[in-house]
Amino acid sequence: MASKEATIYILDVGATMRTKREGQNVSRLEETKGVLLKLLANKVHMNRKTVYVSVVLVGSDITKNQLATVDEDGNADYQNVDVLQELGVATLELMKGVQDDVNVGEAMGDCLDGLIVSLDMMTKFCKKLKYEKKIYILTDASSQINQDGTDTILASVREDNVEINVIGTDFDSEDGEPKPKTETQAANEAFYKEMAQGARGDVFSLDEAKQLTEEFYTKKVKPTAVYRGTLDLGDPEDHPDASLSIPVHMYPSTMVAKIPTAKKYSVLSENAAVEDLVGDGRTGIVNLSRTYKLKVTADMASGDSEAEEVTEVPEEALEKAYMYGKTIIPIRAVDLDAFKLRTAKSMTILGFFSASTFRREWLLSNIYSVFPAPGDGRAEVDLLGFVFALHEKNSYALVRYVRAEDAEPKLGILWPEITEEHKCFYFGQVAFSEDVRRYLFASLTEIHTASGKKLEKHRLLATEESIAACKEFIGSLDLMKADDGEEYLKPKTTFNPATQRQKQALEYRALNPTKDLPPIPDSLIAQLMPRQDLLAETQLYADKLIQLWDIKKIDQPQKNKRGYGASLGEDGEKEGVAQTSSGAEASTTASLIDGLTGNPSSKRHKSESVFGTASTASVAGGVGRASAFGGSGQTGLGRGDMAASGMIQFEMNAVREIRTSDPVKDFQDMVRIATIQSQQGVRPAGAGFITVSMAVEQMQAMITKLFSTSFGDQLYEKAIECLKSLRQFLADADMADMVHGGTGFEGKGKTATNMPEKTRETIQSRVETWNTFIKEVKATALNTATSPPRADFWELINKSRKELGLLTIKDVPAGCGGASEDEAEKLWAETSDTDMPLHVEDAEAPEEDDLLALMD
Structure with missing residues (x-):
């Protein structure tokens, strides 16, 4: 394909073109x-700067060309020839000019004059450079043609290597009947055929x-080598005498035709005039600028300022970061460069295998052609010898391909291609063994029971008749002879419907901004819909398969539920049955008591749980025994109350332990389960029994393990979230009241006199638990005897002092304990408090599966 194109379209607009x-x-x-x-649209879609077009009008009322002259006697040459556009890039403006501004003229022009003007224009523009030159004449051949000098013109056309094509409105088609025409049209048609030939x-x-x-x-593309290097057999560097290195170039043979992406367009920029721009100074170009800003919140800023500040950060101060579980790990550019796999540009043969073992589905993407380096005779001899050798041996080569320096290595296959046009290698990429996923399916020929006995009869066992029916069904779908004995939908003649439709819609909308888009062409729909004759033929085999395999349609498929909810079916919508929750639980107090509170006047309120559903109307009875955190004992619910509550047997696979992957969620789940167990009166026995105290103690141990074993500050953020969740729960008086049979109450007006005694004791115990624990966290973090010290962790807590400080008498109901304001402020004093007695027990060594959870 030539690198440059020059095409001139000569359009006859004479008076006879007005007729129909x-x-x-x-x-x-x-x-x-x-x-x-x-x-013209085809040229516009190419969007190449080296494709030039021109439009010349013949028979126009306007004369505008460089050869038009009038002598002293009034003799005029090359009249009624209008050059609508000199040779230049095809644009939408040119198409709009042809559509809207080209009208029928009153005179009759000579298309041969237009041809001479076009040849002169093309000679001056292209000079002696290498161009693909074409001229199209579109006419009704009704005007007289001055044929003087035709031989000279054709000689010049052949010398300049110009191709001339003629499109006649009334010309005869090759397969059609002769069309009625005048003597002038018939003579001109014969003349044009001779000239075009x-x-x-x-x-x-x-x-x-x-x-x-x-x-x-298909889109014409200039062949550009994607790889210029050597094809190596052996090691040319260490063993040059025992290896082979062939200079080759690799070109893409097939590429995916992608739909062009939309461009950003600014209406404001289009409507605003810019003085230094060419033309009317209007443009729709969008100039992008990017800034990076950091929002510094009150808990991040030093000091007591509550206002949020936004600071602009320079781009060079940014670093890449990756998710490690739920923690963001920054990686510097120098570290990324150090860990990068260093590779050298190469194409190395790893081995050979028989072509009979090759499977077409191994190939992953595009196909490339490997040719010897241009102008290298030795490379051509070596590569052709290699091609013929693999062809005779019926073998393929497995190669390692690196496109450029430090590029990712790829695995590919080379196979020989020998045709009259060219002899080369084809290259296709294949997957590495780690990227191959193998799926196992149940056998259709052997079915065994749980005890291992092989069944001889079963409705899912394939028989000879059913296998033969499958083969017949597949054979009926063959497209090789579906189109009157010819292959239907050949790949070379079947185009991407989405790409073609996008081109048509874009072209139509550009020329007709206000009109509706035209319907989809039948040729496109034919590629998307099965042929009716094939459907009718295939239906017979399909009916036979349905009968042999006893295939039945499920009228009412199950709803899209998962887990426990999927097993409930339609009963899941009834009262007293557990409902699954979609979406992650929010880390708020509302999520902990979600489903446990409700309107006392309502009939029933279902409380969500992985165990089942409790109704607040039926479990409002008191709790017999409770720990300081509200742990439950046996209630006085009778058999009738238990049945009315809708309580379901507890599952043994419930959350019973807080793990490092998502400790906040595990803690909330344990608290929720313990609360429901307390309301439903579960006995404190068995593996499924959980108490609130267990959840709090495990959360304290997890917080200590996170910040004390963290590598640097990687786990600090997760520890801070755990502290916030624990404090939020221990400070909530509603939860403590609900555990003892209450329905929760508003914080305003809560005093020790208007609440049950057990509720007051529970609240007071939780407040003391938090205040003691946060002091122990400070002592552990600032203890210089530990290795390494965690003073930086305490600084993070200090920045969130309003959310992680001591629970004071203002934070809890009156009469339920709480630290004084002076004691709460003393916690943040600039002292190490290393003399504070430590009560935190050493965290147990993490189990193996818990360590793996860190990698989630």
């Missing part, structure tokens, strides 16, 4: 303009041209 063809509703000019617009061109009727322009086409 038989059976048509528009004039000959409008039909011809439609073909010309299609040809001498200029390596062709002649088309208007119907043929319309059909050709409406067909789909």
Whole structure:
């Protein structure tokens, strides 16, 4: 393919183009303009700066060309020839000018004059450079042609290697009947055919041209090598005498045609004039600028400022970071470069295998062609010898391919291709063994029971008749002879419907901004829909398969539920049955008591749980025994109360332990389960029994383990979230009241006198637990005897002092304990408190599965 193209379209707009063809509703000019617009649209879609077009009007009322002259005697040459656009890039403005501004002239022009003007224009523009030159003449051949000097013109055309094609509105088609025409049209048609044949061109009727322009086409691309290097067999560096290194170039043979992406367009920029721009100074270009800002919240800022500040951060101060579980780990650019796999540009043969073992589905993406380096005779001899050797041995080569320095290595296959046009290797990428996923399915020929006994009869066992029916069904879908004995939907003639439709819609909308888009062409729909004759033929085999395999349609498929909810079916919508919750639980107090509180006046309120559903109306009874945290004992619920509550047997796989992957969620789940157990009166026995005290103690141990074993500050953020969740729960008086049979109450007006005694004791115990624990966290973090010290962790807590400070008398109901303001402020004093007695027990060594959870 030539690197540059120059195409000139000569359009006849003479007076005879005003008439209509038989059976048509528009004039000959409008039909011809439609073909010309299609040809121009193809050039616009190419979007190449080296593709030049020009439009010349013959028979126009305007004369505008460089050869037009009038002598003293009044003799005029090259009149009624209007160069609508000199050779230049095809643009939408040119197409709009052809569509809206080209009208029928009153005079009759000579298309041969237009041809001479076009040849002169092309010679001056292209000079002696290498161009692919074409001229199209679109005419009704009704005007007289001055044939003087035709031989000289054709000689010049052949010398300049120009191709001339003629499209005639009333020309005869190859397969059609002769069309009625005048003597002038018949003589001109014969003249144009002779001229086109001498200029390596062709002649088309208007119907043929319309059909050709409406067909789909592939995008022409200039072949560009994606790899220029050597094909190595052996090690040319260490063993040059015992290896082979062939200079090769690799070109893409097949590429995915992607739909062009939309561009950012600014209406404000289009409407605003810019003085230094060419033309009217209007542009729709969007100039992007990017800034990076850091929001410094009150808990991050030093001091007591509560206002949020936004600071702009320079781009060079940014670093890449990756998720490690739920923690963000920053990685510096220098570290990324140090860990990067260093590779050298190469294509190395790893081995050979028989072509009979190759499977087409191994290939992953595009196919490339490997040729010897241009101009290297030795490389051509070596590569061709290699190609013929693999062809004779019926073998393929397995190669390691690196496109450029430090690029990721790829695994590929080379196989020989020998045709009359070229002899080369084809290259296709294959997957590494780690990237191959193998799936095992149940056998259709052998079915065994749980005890291992092989069944001889079963409705899912394949028989000879059913296998034969499957083969017949697959054979009926064969497209090799579906199109009157020919292959249907050949890959070379089947185009991407989405890409072609996008081109058509874009072209139509550009020329017709206000009109509705045209319907989808039948040729596109045919590629998407099965053929009716094939459906009718295949249905017989499909019915046979349905009968042999006893295939039945499920009228009412199960709803899209998962886990426990999927097993409930329709009963899941009834009262007293557990409902699964979609979405993650929010880390708030509301999520901990979600489903446990409700309107006392309502009939029932279902409380969500992995165990089942408790109804607050039926479990409002008191709790017999409770720990300081509200742990439950046996209630006085009878059999009838238990049945009315809708309580379901506890599952043994419930959350009973807080792990490092998501400790906040595990803690909330344990608290929720313990609360429901307390309300439903579960006995404190068995593996499924959970208490609130167990959850609090495990959460304290987890917090200590996170910040004391953290590598640097990687786990500090997770420890802070755990502290916030623990304090929020221990400070909540509603939860303590609900554990003892209450329904929760508002914080305002809560005093020790208007609440049950057990509730007051529970609240007071929780407040003391938090205040003691946060002091122990400070002592552990600031203890210089530990290795390493965790003073930086305490600084993070200090920044969130409002959320992680001591629970004071203002934070809890009156009479329920709490630290004084002075004691709470003393916690943040700049002292190490290393003399504070430590009560935190050493965390147990993490189990193996808990360590693996860190990698989630």
